[in-house]
Amino acid sequence: MRQLNGRTVAVFTLGxxxxxxSSADDGVVPTLSGKELLEGVPGMSALSVPLRANDFRRVASASLTLADLDALHAAIVS
Structure with missing residues (x-):
């Protein structure tokens, strides 16, 4: 496995x-955080890779806009 040399992997989530x-009141809605998603990946903690979850958005897929993606790009390159 490639060594990260002290670097941290940033994971951006959009929902x-x-x-x-699922919720009885609202149907299905994006509620899980990036941290919760990463914790749900089997074997992830055994990799000893430092991760930083960035909850950039928490919206339904159909609600993402080009402006959201442009803002995501700006956040990644900054």
Whole structure:
């Protein structure tokens, strides 16, 4: 496995289908945080890779806009 030499991997989440849970009142809505999503990946903690979850958005996939993606790009490159 490639060594990260003290670097941290940033994971940006936008919500979407993978982050949805069901609710009796609201149907399915994106509720899971990036941290919760990463914790749900089997074997992730055994990798000893430092991760930083960035909850950039928490919206339904169909609600993402080009402006959201432009803002995501700006956040990644800054």
């Amino acid at each position: 979407g289908t993978i982050a949805t849970t």
